[in-house]
Amino acid sequence: MAETLKSPSTLSTSDANWWRQASVYQIYPRSFADSNGDGLGDLPGVTSRVPYLKALGIDAVWLSPFYPSALADGGYDVDDYRNVDPRLGTLDDFDEMAAALHAAGIRLIVDIVPNHSSNRHAWFQEALAAAKSSPARERYIFRDGLGPNGELPPSDWTAAFGGPGWTRVSDGQWYLHTFTPEQPDFNWDNPEVREDFLITLRFWADRGVDGFRVDVANLLVKDLSADLPSKAELAAMDRTSGTHPLMDRDEVHEIYAEWRKVFNEYTPPRFAVAEAWVETPERRAKYASSEGLGQAFSFDLLVADFDAGQFRQIITDNLEQVRLTGSTSTWVFSNHDVTRHATRYGLPPLNGRNVKQGVEWVKAGGPADKIDVDRGIRSAKAATMLMLALPGAAYLYQGEELGLHEVAAIPAEQRQDPSFFRGAEYDGLGRDGCRVPLPWEPDGTSFGFGTGGSHLPQPGWFAQYAVSVEEKDPASTLSFYRRALALRHEIQGPETLEWGDISDENVLHFVRPGNWHVVANFGTAPVALPKGEVLLASADVKNGTLPGEATAWIRS
Structure with a gap:
């Protein structure tokens, strides 16, 4: 099948491996940029910010769901898989956005x-109107x-966001x-679904x-052919053999084949x-x-x-799998489902349960006396810089390039995440705090997000993190990300690394x-750097000394 880009592009159609070491920027479209002032980000808003994305230096955009949806789960409840939510635009708008990005x-x-x-999907509405076993x-x-009358659910399973797993x-x-x-x-045993x-x-x-x-x-693939196990029985089942009834079954790979x-019908392959x-x-x-x-x-x-020993073991294990x-x-610190890593790193460590620490802080309402904001962003920049130097793909989440922290103080009546309303211990008070619309300007009804406010409340401290403010400051987090992403493209060659000889357990x-040397100091004491040009x-x-909670790239 032929390549069908809608406009001239600087992209190579011969590079089948572009994704292997790409820098990918995740956009949560409802919170990125609002073009029509309705308080909700949209596809024309993304298109309007393509110059910003190009200046950032990323290789690809990952667009979170933009399909028609009632937003029961932030767009992950899809009404129509081959259309655009009219609040976010049209298929023509999608084509214009894709063309501008390309x-x-x-x-x-x-x-x-x-x-x-x-x-609300047409198939499910048809199923509700149809007879049993249809x-x-x-x-x-x-x-x-x-x-006696089928009044009890088929099993006692609970849903991921709380409440029963059957309706x-x-x-x-x-x-x-x-x-x-x-x-x-969906029932993925059904050929129609596939x-x-x-x-x-x-x-x-x-x-x-x-x-x-x-x-x-x-x-996707589930085996419900036998008597359904209880929730306790499920919890005790092996999840490493490919035979669990509900998850990670070996048969799922037949679908992906x-x-x-x-x-592979496309050039380059998708x-x-x-x-x-x-x-x-x-x-x-x-x-x-x-x-x-x-x-x-x-x-x-x-x-x-934020721990040198944990990082080294993880990097070693992942590169061995490669x-x-x-x-x-792939490497990632933040996304639309977790507390932002600038916040997590400002909290005390929790023995490899970094995300859980962020959950507890958000549940407590984000107390200022429990977090070191400066240390959080300092450590986040150091960790991100280390990540960008690793072989493989780096996934970034919108707003981290501004140094944004998690927004914890969102009133209950303005929250949107189903995990909050259903009482799940999913991520603190839900995931709304990392989905607050971005600040583009230091003032206005929504810090430049749009002319009609924002669908989630933005805190006043967003003003100092606005794009227009950080673009003017060479010492800003945004300026740092732009320099790091530009330099990342210069690291060429095999997807390998060799461990150096600095003998410090915190480094x-x-x-x-x-000869790109990467030194990450997870401790607080300064450390001498290898000789070479500090890029x-x-x-x-x-x-020649790197302070604590910092990373440097040196070319010898």
């Missing part, structure tokens, strides 16, 4: 949500209930939803999409990255197979403390091809 040399990755649809119901997972419909049957009741799970997603992949690839981020890629055939929270690196590597999706997120650094599988590592030192440092280097 013309700027930026690839486009879109989110695909295959485990479940919205309850073809329409077989696209989803419907079961009769327990008890009853008017004729007495129950349907499964791993997440909210508005997100019924074929329809192949149509969806081609639909977006034909519009110039370069890749796909696959939501909860490990959950079909997807790979579709990806790629995908799996969001697969699985138990071992070996299980994760299956999703990154060249016969499957090609890449899988590693969240190992995301959950680690060596064994031929795929590539990591490795060397990339071209960039996250804190001031004086007399």
Whole structure:
């Protein structure tokens, strides 16, 4: 199938491996830029900010869901997989955005949500109107209930955001939803479901999409043929053998092998990255197979403390998986689902449970006396700079380049995350705090996000983090990210590193091809740097000495 970009592009159509060491910037579109003043970010807003993205120096944009949705779960409840939410624009707007990104040399990755649809999806509405055991119901997972009259759910399973995992419909049957009741799970044993997603992949690839981020890629295939186990029995089951009834089953890779055939119809082949929270690196590597999706997120650094020992072990383990599988590592610290890492690093370490520490702080209302804000951003910059020097793909989340912290103080009546309303211990008070619209200007109704306010409240301290303020300041976090991303493109050669010889348990030192030395000081005491030209440092280097909680790149 031919390449179908909508406008002239600076992108190479011969580079099939562009994604292996790409810098990818995640955009949560409803909170990026609002073009029409309705308080909700949109696709024309993204298009208007392409010059900003180009100046940042990224290689690709990952666009979180923009499909028609009731927003029961931030757009991950999809009404129509081959359309645009009218509040965010039109298909023409999508084409204009894709063309503008491509013309700027930026690839486009879109989110695909295959485990479940919205309850407003045409198929689910058809299923509700259909009889038991009808073809329409077989696209989803419907079961009769327990008890004399089927009044009890088929099992005692709970949903990820709290509450029961089954919801009853008017004729007495129950349907499964791993997440909210508005997100019924597809039945991936159904050929219609499999074929329809192949149509969806081609639909977006034909519009110039370069890749796909696959939501909860490990959950699609389920084995519900036997008596359903209890929640306690599920918790005790092995999750490393590929035989768990609900997650990470080996059969899921048959689906992704079909997807790979579709990806390979294009020049260059499309790629995908799996969001697969699985138990071992070996299980994760299956999703990154060249016969499957090609890449899988590693969240190992995301959950680690700012600690040299933890970082070194994680990097070593991940690069070993690269060596064994031929795929590539991915590195990420923040996204739309977790407390921002600038905040997490400003909190005391919690023995490798960094994300949990952020959860507890948010639940407490974000007390200022419990966090060291300056240390948080200092450590976040050091960690990010280390990450950008690693072989593999780096995934960044909108706003981290500004040094944004988590917004904890959001009134209950203005929150949107279903995990907050359903009482789940998902991430503090829910994930709204990392989804607050970006500040572009230091003043105005929404700090330049749009003319009509913002769908989540922005704190007053956003003014000092506004893009227009940081662009003028060479010492700002934004200026730092721009320099780091520009230099990252100069690190060429094999996807390898060699550990250096600095013998300090609080320091990591490795060397990339071209004699790029990377020194990350996780401690507080200064450390002497190797001899060479300091290309960039996250804190001031004086007399060849790197201060604590800082990283430097040196070329010898």
